[in-house]
Amino acid sequence: MQFSELGLSAQLLQAVAEQGYQSPTPIQAQAIPVILQGRDVLAGAQTGTGKTAGFTLPLLQLLQQQAIPQKPRPVRVLILTPTRELAMQVYESVKTYGKHLPFFAEAIFGGVSVLPQIQNLKRGTDIVIATPGRLLDLIQQKHLDLSRVEYLVLDEADRMLDMGFIRDIRKVIGFLPKKRQNLLFSATYAPEISQLAEQLLTNPVEISVAKRNAAAETVSQLVYGLKREYKRELLSYLIGNGNWQQVLIFVRTKHGADRLCKQLIQDGIRCAALHGDKSQGARVRALDAFKDGSITALVATDIAARGLDIDQLPHVVNYDLPQVAEDYVHRIGRTGRAGADGQAISLVDPEEAYLLAAIEKLLKREIPRVADTGYEKVSLDNVNSKPKPKPQQPRSAQRTRPGNHATSPGKQSTPARKSNYSRTNSR
Template sequence: MSFDQLDLSPALLQAIAEQGYQQPTPVQEQAIPVILQGRDILAGAQTGTGKTAGFTLPLLQRLLNQPQPRKPRSPRALILAPTRELAMQVYQSVRTYGKHAPLFAEVVFGGVNINTQIKRLQRGADILVATPGRLLDLLYQKKVDLAQIQLLVLDEADRMLDMGFIKDIRKIIDGLPARRQNLLFSATYSKEIKVLAEQILHDPVEVAVARENVAADTVSQRIYAIKKEYKRELLSWLIGHGNWQQVLVFVRTKHGADRLCRQLIKDGIRCRALHGDKSQAARNRALEDFKSNKITALVATDIAARGLDIDQLPHVINFDLPTVAEDYVHRVGRTGRAGAEGEAISLVAQEEAHLLYAIEKLLDKKIPRVADTGYEPVSLQVEKKAAQGPGKRKPKQGNAVKKRTGQGRDGQKRSFKRRRRKPKGES
């Protein structure tokens, strides 16, 4: 199937052709016709499958099919995203595919001056892309009108739930018109997602183009079992020996991101850190430098796991394994996007073995290990503690005398007695 067969306007087809796309991805092929029919949709697609265009294109087409309102325009479509980076990515997608259409879009998110966003909203917009927190701020100040919303999109809905946005989402939905089209896109189908879908979707069509919680087949995955203190050294060697020009490195903490970035710079590797404590301007600058190959390594926390959209990103490194197994899928999904090949390498210390076990259980497969890491072998075997039966429990010690054995300075074993401490006044 080609895009010409999807009943899209010439303006949208021209924008698609300018991006070099000829055929829709599976999620686009399934979702676009359903959305154009005005049906609610529950779409599950792993990251990197083109699902952003899967709702952006039909959303634009639906608005184009209507008479264009006079200025200033109130938003007719609302797209909610969990992070600033993802909101910007969606906004850029809307602008890219709608560049030849008489439609206007705005994006609002936290971390920047709200007054600037208010001024832009006053000019009017057909499509509003927002993070839940900043949108609520604008609603409380009565600086945005959602009374004309006809289409609601929840992008990365599972991530929004993970980040605790469910109450904000409910408040926003309560302020929307009852009659509207709802599109829910999620990388995973958790129980919470299914509950949310039942509450806001009306007779939805389900679209699932990949198995739940599976990394893309185009991503080559490897494990390096290594002691924690050698991780940075191995990472620098991999970048230098492989002559890597672009690598996204995931760490667990903001402090860890800054520290690792400083160490990589000392090793002669151009690097920037990306995390929630950075200003929006600094985050934008780091992303632009990374996309334009001004820096080699971008060290990020999971805030960037779903918000980065980088064409042909070849390498992703898990310097630290994520504590939530599902985040592994989103991290490695930054590479191998839209059919391109990619490589995901995880540096795993022995104390992270239980995290690797959870990831492999989620993936339902064992990730290949590198046999010779160049360092001493490290076991990633998870020791399972045998459960004690009710008859094998040790009796609780009361206030009776307890014995322990120790070793004196002369090397001889001795027995020591620990007696109950007498309360004051007790003879």
């Protein structure tokens, strides 16, 4: 199938062709005709499948079929996203595909000055892409009127629920007219998504282009089992020995992201950290440097698990396993996009074995283990639940046994890797 067979206008087809695309992805081929028919949609698709164009193209087409309203233009399309990064990605998609059409779009999110956003809203805009918090602020301050919205999109709806946005979403919906077309996109189908879909959607067409809660087939997955104190050394070795040019590394905490990034820089690896405490400007600069190759490694918390639009990212590393198994699918979905091959590596210590078991239960298969990691072997098997914390001993009974001290990367009690990492390898 070609894009020309989907009923899109000449202006949209020109914009698509200028991006070098001829054939739609499966989600685009299924979603675009249904959306153009005016139907509500419940769509499940892995990241990297082209879902953003799957709803931006038909929405632009629907706007084009209507008369342009008088100034100031009312908001007719509202797209809600969980993160600033995803909001910017969708905004860029709208600009790219709508470049030959006379429509205005505005991205609304926190972390930046609100004044330019208010000024643009006064001018009038057809399409608003927003995170829920900043959107509600502008509504409550009377800077934004959603009473004439005709199309509502919830993008990465499962992530919005995970981040606690369900109340904000319901508040936003309360400001919308009841008669509208609703599109809900989600990478996974938790029970909460089904409940939200029942409340929001009217007789929806359900579209699914990948197994539910499944990892993309183009991503090869490996597990390295080792003690935690050796993770950073192994990571540096993999980057340098493999001459990796681009790797996205996930950690659990903001402090952990900053600490690991400093350690990698000490190892001679060009690196930046990305997490919620970074200003929007710092986050944009880090992403731009990662995309243009100025840095090799981007160390991120799960704020980056969704919405990062990086073409052909070859490597993703789970330095820490996520607490929620579904987040593993989102993380590794940053690689292996749009049919390209990718590699996802998880560095797992024995205390994370229960998290690995939950991930494999979700995937319904075991992730292959690397037999020889270069370090002493550890067991990651037969752990199905989180270990219970040990009872606190009286202070008088607490003793440190000889030989039980944790081994730091600089004072290893076990042999180091068989091949030494060279700092110059990552340059």
